[in-house]
Amino acid sequence: MKSRLDSALQFHQTALNVQARRQQMLASNIANADTPNYKARDLDFGAALKGAMGGRGGPLALAGTSARHLPGGQGTSFEPHVGYRGEFQASVDGNTVNMDVERAAFAENSVQYEASVTFINSLLRGMQTAINGQ
Numbered sequence: 001m002k003s004r005l006d007s008a009l010q011f012h013q014t015a016l017n018v019q020a021r022r023q024q025m026l027a028s029n030i031a032n033a034d035t036p037n038y039k040a041r042d043l044d045f046g047a048a049l050k051g052a053m054g055g056r057g058g059p060l061a062l063a064g065t066s067a068r069h070l071p072g073g074q075g076t077s078f079e080p081h082v083g084y085r086g087e088f089q090a091s092v093d094g095n096t097v098n099m100d101v102e103r104a105a106f107a108e109n110s111v112q113y114e115a116s117v118t119f120i121n122s123l124l125r126g127m128q129t130a131i132n133g134q
Helices: 004-031 045-053 099-132
Strands: 041-043 082-084
Touching: 004 041, 004 045, 004 099
Parallel strands: none
Antiparallel strands: 041 082
16 A cells, blocks of 8 residues: 555656656757767657556556566656657758757756756655644
């Protein structure tokens, strides 16, 4: 049985996990801006969060593709919600990374991540204050 604290924080923990995964994807896009034929990828935050929270009661199980793989236990896979970013301007080398779009998405995701962390800290401080009776 989950405690009330676990239940209260599960949504926010999942949101942080999705935001962290998206930040990794955006950083990868920026790092590969000069790689020929690299296709920029992004994560649909809303769909990934809904999928992670929707009826599963926790994180998604890892899918094994070979019998020789080590068991993954419980993990989170957002791959069904990953897609390729549309091409804004044709590139001679086939690369679809648009640095302006990537920087803007990276900055926006960073602000959202920091806001989530601030909210969780505030929630925990409020709970601590209630426990201490102040």
